[in-house]
Amino acid sequence: xxxxxxxxxxxxxxxxxxxxxxxxxxxxxxxxxxxxxxxxxxxxxxxxxxxxxxxxxxxxxxxxxxxxxxxxxxxxxxxxxxxxxxxxxxxxxxxxxxxxxxxxxxxxxxxxxxxxxxxxxxxxxxxxxxxxxxxxxxxxxxxxxxxxxxxxxxxxxxxxxxxxxxxxxxxxxxxxxxxxxxxxxxxxxxxxxxxxxxxxxxxxxxxxxxxxxxxxxxxxxxxxxxxxxxxxxxxxxxxxxxxxxxxxxxxxxxxxxxxxxxxxxxxxxxxxxxxxxxxxxxxxxxxxxxxxxxxxxxxxxxxxxxxxxxxxxxxxxxxxxxxxxxxxxxxxxxxxxxxxxxxxxxxxx
Ligand SMILES: O=C(O)c1ccc[n+]([C@@H]2O[C@H](COP(=O)([O-])O)[C@@H](O)[C@H]2O)c1
Ligand SMILES: Cc1cc2nc[nH]c2cc1C
Numbered sequence: 404x405x406x407x408x409x410x411x412x413x414x415x416x417x418x419x420x421x422x423x424x425x426x427x428x429x430x431x432x433x434x435x436x437x438x439x440x441x442x443x444x445x446x447x448x449x450x451x452x453x454x455x456x457x458x459x460x461x462x463x464x465x466x467x468x469x470x471x472x473x474x475x476x477x478x479x480x481x482x483x484x485x486x487x488x489x490x491x492x493x494x495x496x497x498x499x500x501x502x503x504x505x506x507x508x509x510x511x512x513x514x515x516x517x518x519x520x521x522x523x524x525x526x527x528x529x530x531x532x533x534x535x536x537x538x539x540x541x542x543x544x545x546x547x548x549x550x551x552x553x554x555x556x557x558x559x560x561x562x563x564x565x566x567x568x569x570x571x572x573x574x575x576x577x578x579x580x581x582x583x584x585x586x587x588x589x590x591x592x593x594x595x596x597x598x599x600x601x602x603x604x605x606x607x608x609x610x611x612x613x614x615x616x617x618x619x620x621x622x623x624x625x626x627x628x629x630x631x632x633x634x635x636x637x638x639x640x641x642x643x644x645x646x647x648x649x650x651x652x653x654x655x656x657x658x659x660x661x662x663x664x665x666x667x668x669x670x671x672x673x674x675x676x677x678x679x680x681x682x683x684x685x686x687x688x689x690x691x692x693x694x695x696x697x698x699x700x701x702x703x704x705x706x707x708x709x710x711x712x713x714x715x716x717x718x719x720x721x722x723x724x725x726x727x728x729x730x731x732x733x734x735x736x737x738x739x740x741x742x743x744x745x746x747x748x749x750x751x752x
Pocket of ligand 2: 482486490578579580607719720721
């Protein structure tokens with residue numbers, strides 16, 4: 404049995420009876436029924452996924468996976484590939500957006516090199532799991548071999564298994580990779596069958612002329628590689644990315660370990676989409692942190708069936724939206740844990 408098959412075999416449906424029990428408990432709290440809106444949904448789903456009515460949410464981790472992209476040579480980003488490695492050092496120094504917002508929410512950030520085009524040597528604090536020094540240019544041939552895509556997915560699965568052993572209650576996804584909105588658009592175009600133009604946006608902030616070129620380059624890559632749209636791993640390998648594959652593995656691994664997973668923006672959702680196409684129960688473990696400015700994100704979220712928690716015009720990635728949303732999900736669990744019932748508070752109902 405290969406690595407993916409064995410992870411898929413561990414995925415079970417979430418505990419439906421805990422959803423009903425959690426709602427009963429929430430309805431006894433001092434509030435009109437349902438009045439805490441989606442916070443109640445978070446509390447119900449956290450119970451159903453973890454199998455515990457009030458999970459201990461003290462350990463929360465975001466994985467920021469970094470990888471480079473051969474497609475950058477086509478001029479599809481505003482920034483050069485060197486920025487990916489430079490930002491890895493910024494993450495390790497605690498100075499990036501995700502570090503700030505994760506500190507705000509009491510979340511630990513772990514940075515993973517799964518495919519950066521830089522030799523990090525012994526760099527302390529970095530999780531060294533490099534599969535390759537970036538993908539190949541998918542406008543000229545396949546981005547990865549199937550073996551490379553599977554190896555990167557294995558990184559995510561391993562980290563999810565480790566989270567289970569550590570008692571991590573909530574996992575978040577994040578990424579850093581100059582050029583990675585292009586493979587993300589290619590993935591949703593291949594899987595949805597919609598046109599590249601409807602799914603491709605400005606990434607780091609390219610102008611109209613560069614956007615036209617980006618659309619043309621992605622269309623060329625899809626035509627050249629003609630990924631098997633019924634085979635999510637073929638799509639991932641041919642037009643995806645190493646960090647996207649690792650996120651697919653992390654999401655799959657979280658589902659296999661009954662850990663709720665909060666997905667960040669457009670690129671993270673591309674990874675989660677691959678995982679949820681591989682097994683229908685994966686989506687029950689996913690919380691969508693926010694709706695990104697990237698126009699294709701809405702289509703991805705609809706396909707996964709996830710309603711975004713926030714809509715803040717974010718388009719940074721790294722796990723920034725996940726960090727913010729994790730605080731709200733934890734707030735839902737705290738309502739379940741700490742809020743007085745009508746009887747406890749002596750309030751009539
Ligand atoms: O998370 C998002 O929705 C998001 C939207 C646009 C850009 N990004 C980030 O910007 C980089 C990719 O943009 P680009 O233009 O280089 O493809 C990459 O490092 C992502 O983390 C992230
Ligand atoms: C500076 C910078 C930070 C980022 N974080 C995620 N993607 C990014 C892209 C750039 C360019």
